[in-house]
Amino acid sequence: MPLTAAPTAATTAPAAWADALLLSFAQAGYARAEPSILQPAEPFLDLSGEDMRKSLYLTTDAGGEELCLRPDLTIPVARDYLASPRAGKPAGFSYLGAVFRHRGNRPSEFLQAGIESFGRQDRAAADAEMLALALEATAAFGVTEVEIRTGDVALFNVLIEALNLYPVWRRRLIKDFNRKIDLAQDIEQLTLATGPGHNEYEGVLAALAGSDRKAALALVTDLMSIAGATNVGGRTVAEIADRFLEQSTLKAGALPRDAIGIIKRFLSISGTPDTALAKLRALATDAGLELTAAIDQFESRIGFMAGRGIDLRKTRFSTSFGRGLDYYTGFEFELHGKGGGLEPLVAGGRYDGLMTQLGAATPIPAVGFAVWVEALIQIDRAPNAAASGNKS
Known part of the structure; x- marks a missing residue:
């Protein structure tokens, strides 16, 4: 049975936005997941490297297995899915709960919400759905003006393979x-x-x-x-x-x-998705590289994004954009508050390779995103705080 944490100021969700957020996830067909707080440490260290160790709250059980308080919810949700009868079949899950990391002067216990979608073969449609639901998540906090930053590591990987390097x-x-x-x-x-x-x-x-x-x-x-x-x-x-x-x-x-010239030209491509698409096709033609399948997948995703009502004119795509994690295999995105900021409000993407790394016998498509509740609450409070300051 999953462990539960006693409510604290950091983990008690204000009812209004929590209800709106979870309702939007449920209406989209994503069942609530509540994985155990105590998790094996090995998957987090294997996927993020030993540098992650200094951020974890670690302990050891009687059998000598190293355990940790969950530092995020993607891996715990994925592990529960793989251990269930639904493993390998299409299934979607949502979550809202506490995660634990050493973060310097900031609280080590904080809330994370999000969605994970497993087993869907219609990758372009699933990618677009994640971005649309991420935008709905920010709207649940009253934040509707966001910067949409996107990329696709699969395009870079295919380019490097096509160049036939050592x-x-x-x-x-x-x-x-x-x-x-x-x-x-x-x-x-x-x-x-x-x-x-x-x-x-x-x-x-x-x-x-x-x-x-x-x-x-x-x-x-x-x-x-x-x-x-x-x-x-x-x-x-x-x-x-x-x-x-x-x-x-x-x-x-x-x-x-x-090859250096081609890579540099590729990395310079940015703009709206439609603009980037045209530049990618031109690069493939000029360099004589077979990138058709990956570019077609990109174009298909653009179509599904438009179908979801996402304003492509306000969406930025960059071939050099990446989230800094090895397990992403395709589409990646971040939503930032207007004016930017280093830390995203919502972040996610496609991670098809993760499931086999966690023990799946065959590859399982996977895509999802995490909502940084703390950052969104701060944005929501900022106008009120400013108004209060003006009155004093």
Whole structure:
């Protein structure tokens, strides 16, 4: 049976907006989910990295399993779905509950609401529905003027595959994109780092040039086995293999100039979705790249967004937009208050790869979003606070 938390000032939802929010989710067909507050820590650490550890409230059970208070609700809702008889079938869930993270001077316990949709094969329609419901969520708080920022990591991934780069370059570029690193600057720095120069591991680097990750891992494993070592400086065999593979590719100067130009042109595309669509098709034609399926999916999503009443003229799409999380696989979006701000009011996207990482035997389509209740309440209170200040 799910654990429940005692109500606190941070978790007691004002009835008016909570009722409106949950009603809008229920009317859209999303059943209320209430996953346990206490969760296995491993999935959060595996998906977000060990850096996440410092943000978690951790404990250990009698069997030695590391547990944590849930830091968000996407993974707990997904785990409950996978453990249910509905796993693999289309199902949608909504939620409103407390999550727990160390956040410096801000409260560590705060509310999160949202929706997760699993198993739908009509991806473009499901993506558009998530954005439409996210806009309804902000409206439940009385916030109707928002900035809509969107992107699609699938377009970048398909572009990188079409360029036929060495595997290490593909992994590095996709990893840097997911971590919101400035790729244009990163590419220039890495290109300058290639070329002649002495390295004490010249023989190893020459042997690895052009290899894939599996071959690199096998070679480094053999070399370290001969040396009787299992790690160096705290790095695992896999991490060392990746580093050698990256150095070997840089040594060979393996990122062609024409590929750099195409990537930079791709990353410069932004504007309304319709404008971006035209620029993407032009790029694919000019560069002779087969990107048709991914661009068609993008166009289909635009059509469903328009059908949902989303004003495309007020929607910004950027090919360089990303949410900084590895598990997103396609459409991504954020809603910001007018005037911007670093933190979004609502954020989400498509994460088709997450379900297999959580144990699903076969891939299951998944898309959803989280509502940052704290930020929306602050916006809702701001005009009232200003009015009160004017009266004093």
